[in-house]
Amino acid sequence: MLIVLRVLVILAAVAIGLNVLAFLVTGERRRLHSAWRITRWSIVLAAIFFGLMVVERILSPQL
Numbered sequence: 599m600l601i602v603l604r605v606l607v608i609l610a611a612v613a614i615g616l617n618v619l620a621f622l623v624t625g626e627r628r629r630l631h632s633a634w635r636i637t638r639w640s641i642v643l644a645a646i647f648f649g650l651m652v653v654e655r656i657l658s659p660q661l
Contacts, residue, residue, distance in 0.1 A: 603647075610640045 617633035620626070 607640075610636055614640075 614633045614636050617629045617636070621629035621633070
């Protein structure tokens with residue numbers, strides 16, 4: 599499970615970096631908007647994931 603998350607984080611970072619690089623090369627604003635959209639969704643999904651981890655930790659029986 600953690601391997602999948604790491605791969606997704608790396609892919610998101612690469613996608614953001616490539617979009618910013620494409621913006622710097624071409625000057626197209628849509629590339630910058632795309633990078634921002636990927637960043638926002640990554641933050642939202644990370645918050646949901648960590649929120650679920652906290653809920654699981656609270657609800658799980660103590661060992």
